[in-house]
Amino acid sequence: MRHTLAVLVENKYGVLSRVAGMFSRRGYNIDSLTVGVTDDPTISRMTIVVMGDDEVLEQVTKQLNKLIDVIRVTDLKSEESVDRELALIKVNSDVTNRSEIMQIADIFRARIIDVASKSMIIEVTGDDGKITAIEQLLRPFGIKEMVRTGKVALRRGQKSS
Amino acid sequence: MTESTEKMTGARALIECLYREGVDTIFGYPGGVLLPIYDEIYDADIRHILVRHEQAAAHAAEGYARATGKTGVCIATSGPGATNLVTGIANAYMDSIPMVVFTGQVPSSLLGNDAFQEANITGITMPITKHNYLVQDANELPKVIKEAFHIASTGRPGPVLIDLPKDITVQEIDFYYPDKVDLRGYKPTYQGNLQQVKRAASAIKESKNPVIYAGGGVISSDASKELIELAEKIKAPVTTTLTGMGGFPVEHELFLGMPGMHGAKYANYAIQESDLLIAVGARFDDRVTGKLKAFASNAKIIHIDIDPAEISKNVKVDVPIVGDAKWTLQKLLKYAEPAQSEKWLDRIAHWKKVHPLHYVEPATGDGIKPQYIIEQITEACKDAIIVTEVGQHQMWAAQYFKFSEPRTFITSGGLGTMGYGFPASIGAKIARPDKVVFDIAGDGSFQMNSQELATAVQENVPVIVAVFNNGYLGMVRQWQELFHNRRYSATCIQNSVDFVKLAEAYGALGLRATKRDEVRPAIEEAIASGRPTVIDFVVEEEENVSPMVPAGAAINEILDLERKE
Known part of the structure; x- marks a missing residue:
């Protein structure tokens, strides 16, 4: 667990x-x-x-x-707290599939933060499940590099002190 | 509270801090980066004991601490000086002994440069200190030292290391010694939860087969008196661990001896048959529990410990009480009522009669059985402080010496450090000059730090080293005999040195006993001499420590290993 x-x-x-x-x-x-x-x-x-x-x-x-x-x-505990993680994913892309990738990013409310002729970098924030999901969708295009921040979390409601 | 400040160097401030902490003795060895500090030590009103190897400084400081309950202090230079302390620091950490360790360090400007005699000692000692500091500004030094003594001596005690770059020791500061410590991440719990104490009391009242299992925590919290009172009040037998030895008088009728691998059979039987095990300041070490799943499997367990992390670490606890042993036992005494243990105590008396600790005297000849020496030391000097090295002799000392008060048994429990005993005995004797101090040693262990004879002679510390000379690294040899078909690989050390001449070479008294009737006179002569003494007891070569629970077995699966002639 x-x-x-x-x-x-x-x-x-x-x-x-x-x-x-x-x-x-x-x-x-x-x-x-x-x-x-x-x-x-x-x-x-x-x-x-x-x-x-x-x-x-x-x-x-x-x-x-x-x-x-x-x-x-x-x-x-997950039911009492919120958590987020940020990932940067550099994925292979060219003119033929650029818009398809941008659509995927859109669905996940991710942002394109760099575009080059053969790749782009997507910034996505979310919980573990969301990041894994977008990673899987982008994998067929070829992920060149990826970095995750690791989770940050806060308890909901008042300050936990 | 305000105190007028005074300008001084970091080195001078260090000495001022030690005065304020009541330090009267430090054990150390100088070196390049320590020169400013040693210049202050030169006319400080503190006794400095010059050892011959830094490892001995750490062990001696620990022996001093264990004999008194005060915090031991040692100092060594950067690099190899600091790394030589590591074994001693680890030893103090494993046995929870309060110690403040100072190490010199290369100047701040050279840190991380692989400078001459640089070692990252705070990094190295992180897992074996309760806490450590690298001082980065001399103005912080008094606060750091105040915190270090506080951390070392409170809660579950332990060693704290302070690393002192050389520039810190020459930097001028306005000296001010704080009178309070406020560490928001460190607030040990002394007072146990009263509800839990009451639950423990009712468990005691309901129990028929209670056993108290007391460890080193009883010694460090000075709870021996309360332990005796509780045992008598609730009518429960008491077993003490190796480090708890002395916490309960051996000759008390409720005493069960030591539990575990070389424990008394009746102690192990009692634990296994108990319906309530009351652990006080003990940590369910593998040498005590043997096979964990089979340990006291029918017993409800009460665990009193000041360190919450020890609760349910090895054995699931039914009634945990986080708190100081003395405080908690006092409260428990108030609420506890006797257990229903009359029949149980009869059974235990029966076990004691049928399965006593014993050894077989040589049928013929006048050879010396090692256990006999311990008995003779007991008779000659029952209130001696017994310090030990590690191995067979250590177990015989724990089994056969009749301890009657706390802080009279000083031994390396958790780490099992050969070479510990002699320097620790020097520390103990300096702390308690009124006591006769014996280092019970093996011929292997003693040779690991025998250079400290120079320290004992120079500082006139009359400890008595009783070398149990069997020509073997005996405990390892015993395991080879039992589990490796007597293939004595690298354990024979016969004729390695003439211990009498070795003692004499250092200016100490050297004595030898080769026959049974020479044992007692040698002991008496050593005590009477008032000099550092080495007695070479030439003992039976292949005597085994008995009884024995093989590693990994349940503690009631006991081997009898008495050597018959």
């Missing part, structure tokens, strides 16, 4: 490596990890997607809390 954790940490040197090191040392798998500063510049927020059952989740949460630089760990 996939869990999304919001981890508030001190915005300090070495914190990412403490968190990543804990995961690798204890044999937990990180599906994706994103980091960025919050509205408080001394605090960063990590969104970590981790695979495992409830026992793994419990241990991961406790081990994260043991790190001195970790301020709070929240399990973002």
Whole structure:
């Protein structure tokens, strides 16, 4: 099972490596990890997607809390939170199929952010399912390169503090 | 609160911080980038113990910490000095011992340049410290040191490392020592949940076969008295782990001895047959539990621990209580009522009678059985501090010494570090000069840090090293005998050194006992000498530690390994 954790940490040197090191040392798998500063510049927020059952989740949460630089760990359950991911997809294209690709992008409310003679880059934002879907539709044209940011998530409603 | 500030260098500030933390002794070894700090140590009012290898500085600081409960402090230079500390830091981390470790570092401007004697020690020690710091501004130094001592000594204790680039130590600052620490990510829970304490009390009242399983947490939270009171009140037998040894008096009628791989049979039987296991400051280590699925499988489990991450890590817990052992036991004492354990205690008394710890004396001749030495040390000096290396001798010490108070057994539990005992015993003796301190050693282990004889002699630290000299790396040899058809691959170390001459070469006293009736006089002579002493006890070569639960077996599947003559 996939869990999304919001981890508030001190915005300090070495914190990412403490968190990543804990995961690798204890044999937990990180599906994706994103980091960025919050509205408080001394605090960063990590969104970590981790695979495992409830026992793994419990241990991961406790081990994260043991790190001195970790301020709070929240399990973002999917029904109580919203999440998004951004992907940039560079796909083969020429005059013959350019409009077809643009239509697909349109359907997904994705944007074309670069056009070259033999390729274009599409920017798409959404949840995991949406990104996988557009990826599959674009695959027949030939995906030259693709990058995903990893998931970011927030709990719905009031601030989770 | 305001305190007037004073201008000083980072090096001077370091010493001022140590004064304020009440540090009276540090263990260390100088080096290039530490010169400004050692210049301050030169006339500081702190005893500096010069070791002969940095690993020993870390172990000695740990021995000091374990003997007193205070935070141990050690210091080493950048690069190899720092990496030599790594084993000692890992050891303290595994056994949750409070320690603050200072390392020198190349100047900030050279960091990351592969400069001479540069090692990324904060990176290296990240998984083996409770926390670590690379100081980037000397103005931060007092705050960092204050936090380090706080983190090391509170919650579940552990080592904290502070890496000090050389320029930090010469930078001038306005010294101000904060009197409070505020770490928003670190708030250990001392007071357990009272509802859970009450649930534990009712589980105790309902139980018929209760067992208390106490670990090193009882020692570190100074909860020995409460443990004894609880056991007596609820009428439950007590088993203590290797690191919990001393937390419950061995001669108490409710004592079960040590559990697990080399535990007493009756301790293992009791755990397996228990209907309620009360774990206090213990972490269900594999050497205790054996095959996890078969461990105490009929018991309800209460787990008291200050580290939430230990709860249900290995064994599913029914009544978790996150809190300090002393605080929680005090509350539990208030609510607990006796278990219905009369028949149970009779059964245990029966097991104790039928399956005592024992060994077979040589039928003929006057050879020395290693267990006999431990018994003789007990008789000669029951209130000694026993420090050990790692291996067979360590298990014999845990099995046969009659500990009566906490902080008298100092041993490398989690990491199993050969070479730990001798430097740790130096630290313990410096901390407790009033106590006789023995390092129970193997001929293998002692040779891993025997250079510290120089430290003991120079600093006049009269510890007694009892070398159990069997010419083998005994514990590995025992496993080879049992599981590898006696193919003694790389475990025979016969005649590697004359330990008496080695002691004498360093200016220590060297004694030797080769016969049974020479054991006690050698012990007495060593105690009376008041000098650092090595006793070379030439013991039976192939004696095994018994009983033994093979790795991976359930703890009631026990082998008897007494060597018959």
